[in-house]
Amino acid sequence: MGTTEALLSALIQLSEPLALLLLIVGIVLGLIIGILPGLGPPIAIALALPFTFYLDTVPSMVLLLGIYSAAIYGGSISAIAVGIPGTGAAIATVQDGHQMFKNGRGGEALGFSLTASVFGGLVSTVCLAFIAPLLADLAAKFGPREYLAISVFGLVVVVRVAGDNLFKGLLVGALGIFLTTWGLDELNGTERFTFGSYHLYEGLPLVPFLVGLFAVSEALVGAERALQKVEFDKDSLSVKLPGFKQLAKMKDNLMRSSLIGTIIGIIPGEGAAVGAFFAYSEAKRRSKEPEKFGTGIPEGIVAPETANNATVGGALVPTLTLGVPGSPAAAVLLGALLIQGLTPGPALFSDEPDIMYAIFIGLFIINCLMMLIGLVAIRFAAHLIRVPTAVIVPTVMLLSFVGIYAVSNSFFNVGVLLGAGILGYVVRKLGYSIAPLSIGFVLGPILENSLRQSLTIADGSIIEFFSTPIGLVIYIALAATILWGWWSGQSK
Amino acid sequence: MLSKRIGNIIFAAFLILASLYFGWLAEGFETTGLLATSGLPSKFFPQLMLGCSAICAGIVIWHYVVHDQKQEFVFVTSSDARRGALILLVSIISYFIWRELGFVPMAVVFGPLSLLAMGIKQIGIYVIVWALSALIWVIFTFVLGVQLV
Known part of the structure; x- marks a missing residue:
């Protein structure tokens, strides 16, 4: 399929009524879930994942991408209005956003967050459209040693940013990878940890595991604070969009934060929260009045909100081109591609170019529509913020149970969902991050196959692992990342 | 604790x-x-x-x-711990009710049991959760055509 044909096919698929409807539904659902405190993009995508089983690829992808983008933005509304970030990505927004709200400038704050989110999302989509095909061309030359290097890179980066204790991150990362070794060995058919159950021949299923890890564990944590009430002045929830002059003054902040978000999104494992914090600290560092940050200024909203939405396009780069998720939400999105029978990787660009174009164009449209739908959503946000957690918890749990059963007609998969939920709950309560666990579970098969193939190619020699130029560059980048982390830790 | x-x-x-x-x-x-x-x-x-x-x-x-000798606790209060443990128990029991008795009995008891586990007393919330459970059942059964046994 040529480029023009693929583009035309993508546009035709996107212009179908169902695709357009799901695109809007995705944005609305994403906003709702983003606004509800505690439910972030991975949970939002996880809950919608079973529905994609009944849809074609393009409608299901626009539904999930709409949810992903809008959920990240939606988190800023509750961050500004009540000082409780709807998502981790909006934590940096609380500082100035909620302060502006308390100073009686809530409408302005909400306007800046919406505009900045849309701007960041659009820039990162353009970057995605240019970078992803180039990286896919390069990745087509990857062999087992390069895939091993990129998987190790992704995993180490996730572990490094996942919490205070490096070894706790490594522990759950290794646990996630170990769980992927259950089932028949892909290389020689040996039964591993099947315990005599034919359900386990294909290993632990990806989608129930991820939905359990994100949605069920969050519901269990949410149940503990079910009696907490949210109080705020709902009359302050109006929007005042910034003028062009105000935006022009912040053009450097907007562009810088967009690029920071996109680049951080591309690095496997670095999520929207990291991008938002990085952009916020960079905006503060470059400001002529850094002391005003935290007192309620628009620059303190624009930087994190631009960056966190820019991570969406960035995170899709490694997810689509290498099959290595750029964030926990992208890991769940990767599960959606697998449900559709597509294997993310460089071949996706040559085999299904129309779907790739549909994803790029769809994401662009989603960001444009988010501006309009976001304006309306803010008016209803007051009702959503006050939805009791007691209503959310059983609904999320039941939806997860039914959704997983609907995909597979299997109680075993519902059991895996529940088991993963309990595991996620325990590790969260003990202060572990579930990001390494989820990314480890997604990267496990790539890591094992590439390691075993690499060792066979290298005839047991470790030095051979570094003998390919691309692999060597990735390992050098990994070493630089570790050294940078160590150096910045020392300088603090 | x-x-x-x-x-x-x-x-x-x-x-x-x-x-x-x-x-x-x-x-x-x-x-x-x-x-x-x-x-x-x-x-x-x-x-x-x-x-x-x-x-x-x-x-x-x-x-x-x-x-690490810090005195931090897994749960903020003992009530939080009780709610967390009870909702976990309700989820596991509901799973077995679904397996043994079918989806509808599970859906009927899951919402109220969860709310009881969380210590909710407002009757309105019970009604809302029941309505949402019914909505989920209707969507999956009649819109998506899933046989929820």
């Missing part, structure tokens, strides 16, 4: 024991036929990961025993 320190030590110790058990199980993997001698044995990678887990768990235990 369970402190984070004790909780982490117990969890890490449990993982070390589990790693030993699964590592021992992996010793029994048998590959037959022509593929038996090709490449690395099937036990290599799981045992490598189990080894990593066990070493990290050991370091976590050492960290909490030697360095």
Whole structure:
């Protein structure tokens, strides 16, 4: 399929009524879930994942991408209005956003967050459209040693940013990878940890595991604070969009934060929260009045909100081109591609170019529509913020149970969902991050196959692992990342 | 109240024991036929990961025993702990109700039991949750055509 044909096919698929409807539904659902405190993009995508089983690829992808983008933005509304970030990505927004709200400038704050989110999302989509095909061309030359290097890179980066204790991150990362070794060995058919159950021949299923890890564990944590009430002045929830002059003054902040978000999104494992914090600290560092940050200024909203939405396009780069998720939400999105029978990787660009174009164009449209739908959503946000957690918890749990059963007609998969939920709950309560666990579970098969193939190619020699130029560059980048982390830790 | 320190030590110790058990199980993997001698044995990678887990768990235990003496708790209050434990129990019971008695009985009791576990007293919330459960059943059964047995 040529480029023009693929583009035309993508546009035709996107212009179908169902695709357009799901695109809007995705944005609305994403906003709702983003606004509800505690439910972030991975949970939002996880809950919608079973529905994609009944849809074609393009409608299901626009539904999930709409949810992903809008959920990240939606988190800023509750961050500004009540000082409780709807998502981790909006934590940096609380500082100035909620302060502006308390100073009686809530409408302005909400306007800046919406505009900045849309701007960041659009820039990162353009970057995605240019970078992803180039990286896919390069990745087509990857062999087992390069895939091993990129998987190790992704995993180490996730572990490094996942919490205070490096070894706790490594522990759950290794646990996630170990769980992927259950089932028949892909290389020689040996039964591993099947315990005599034919359900386990294909290993632990990806989608129930991820939905359990994100949605069920969050519901269990949410149940503990079910009696907490949210109080705020709902009359302050109006929007005042910034003028062009105000935006022009912040053009450097907007562009810088967009690029920071996109680049951080591309690095496997670095999520929207990291991008938002990085952009916020960079905006503060470059400001002529850094002391005003935290007192309620628009620059303190624009930087994190631009960056966190820019991570969406960035995170899709490694997810689509290498099959290595750029964030926990992208890991769940990767599960959606697998449900559709597509294997993310460089071949996706040559085999299904129309779907790739549909994803790029769809994401662009989603960001444009988010501006309009976001304006309306803010008016209803007051009702959503006050939805009791007691209503959310059983609904999320039941939806997860039914959704997983609907995909597979299997109680075993519902059991895996529940088991993963309990595991996620325990590790969260003990202060572990579930990001390494989820990314480890997604990267496990790539890591094992590439390691075993690499060792066979290298005839047991470790030095051979570094003998390919691309692999060597990735390992050098990994070493630089570790050294940078160590150096910045020392300088603090 | 369970402190984070004790909780982490117990969890890490449990993982070390589990790693030993699964590592021992992996010793029994048998590959037959022509593929038996090709490449690395099937036990290599799981045992490598189990080894990593066990070493990290050991370091976590050492960290909490030697360095981290902070008095932080796993749950903020005992009520939080009770709600968390009860909702977990309700989820497991509901799963078995679904398996043994069918979806509808499970959906009928799941919402109210969850709300009771969370200590909710407002009757309106019970009604809303019931209505949402019914809506989920209607969507999956009549819109998506899923047989929720």
